[in-house]
Amino acid sequence: MDSGSDRVGAREEEAGADSVAPPRAGPSMFFRQEGAKAASIAVVSSIVVFGGAIALVASSPNWPKVRDQFFNPENFRESAPKIIEGFWLNLELFFYAMLIIPVVALLVAIMRSLRGPAFFPLRFLARLYTDVFRGIPLILLILLLGFGVPALDLPGIPNSVTFWGLAALTISYSAYTAEIYRSGIDAVPESQRSSALAIGLTQWQSMRYAILPQAVRNVVPALMNTVVSLQKDVALISILGIREAVRNAQIYTAGTYNYTSYVVATLLFLAISIPLTRFVDWYTARDRAQRSQGQM
């Protein structure tokens, strides 16, 4: 209330000039009323919007049928075990991809950021890599690697679909992630590099100790966003015949013409991706707070 009464005093001085002074309730009280009002508006509008949407759906003539086909508890129980079993495979592949992608992407990003004519071939390769693999739709890359490469029948090349599905995911996501790293590297002021070189660090050392730590910190929110996206895209490898969660849900639907299994799979993905998204938001906010404190 102290700061509130201060501001009231300030307002009074200002208002003194006006011939008609408004009745004083004090701004803090006004805001509190506004808060209560805002809350009640929010509640009412939520009831109207969500209640209206539910009423609209439930009143549709086909609703009982849709409810039976999408939200049937019996089908839910029946299809869940297989889908959960498949979901472990999604998580396993997600885990391996998460181990490989940051490493490959960082190497590509560093290759692209090297200076000097001697490194031209590396820079060229890195650019070619990101251009080509960001340009190919992931689903095509999965099909090409999953069915195409094993069909060559080369000695020593694995023909496991899981291997090639994971390879396609890793290759595609590394290309995107490399570009995120590179934008982080580019965002580090040029003076940092020159200073590092000036105190006698080599190009590698300045990259390792001066540029990268700042670059990575810059792009953590963008990287986390990619993680959320990757977690869902693992399901794409089902086109290779792999029985992960979505494929097992499809099998159930194809056998019964009941879609509840899709809802089961959706809930499983949400159970991972919502906490992950919340974590990203929390982390980003914390990082911003720490930085602004650092600047003070």
Place this chain on the structure above:
Amino acid sequence: MRTRPTRQKRHATLLATLIALALFAASCSSDGGDTDTAGCDPLPLKTEGVLTVATGEPVYPPWMGVGDDNFDNLEAGTGYEGALVYALADEMDLTVEWMRTGFDEAIAPGAKDWDFNIQQFSITEDREEVVDFSDGYYSVDMALVAYPDNEAASATSLDDLKSLRIGAALGTTALTYVDDVIQPDNDAPVYDDNAALLASFDAGQLDAIVVDLPTAYYNTAVSIPDAVIVAVLPEAGDQQELGMLFEDGSPLVACVNTALDTLRSNGSLDEFEEEYLQQGGSIPTLSN
């Protein structure tokens, strides 16, 4: 533990079942059962005078688009299902209008803008709760296809297949067969469609595939000529009839069934089968 029924009891049950069946058959013949054709004049169609038929994209021989330069050509009216659709339309005095749908779209709830969908849908009880099917127009056997040098090619019983990697396509009776009858030790890989199944088979990722016999004939003749039909798989259950798919409660089902009955009794179905689905030679059947 349930006690075994005595012999007498079993006889009694059998007798009761027979009587029930006889009564059921009698009731069917007296009132015509499901073929109630009262609502067929005029025909309950989406567009008057036109039979709007949906199918997959692309369609595959020997079911549709058979013949040189006819691949995915619906208007040619060739292939078993292609010929059947035009014969049905003829029988009902209609012209044919084609539409394309994916599998999920065909079975999704809600009103459809086609009269029926035909793409080798197998009739099952579970599915019949959601959509309507015509009577079966073809009863399919399942076939095991493998390369001659693979272990699968020397299989003589279903047990020999358990340890192998056998693929099938999503939504097919073949997949149900692999999962429920063969029951492989490891989960069988499942593909979007037969094209993806063949791609994986071709890439050496599978020991064998299961498809319906007509498709197996076509594939081993055209798409994977190095592979052979190892065997016809022993029948299991009664879920191998193909039917046309209608939206739930469609009044057209009975009318189409009547036309289908005519085609069956005048020998047209046998003709189509002979022309498109039967191949020479005999193929062994695996033991259970």
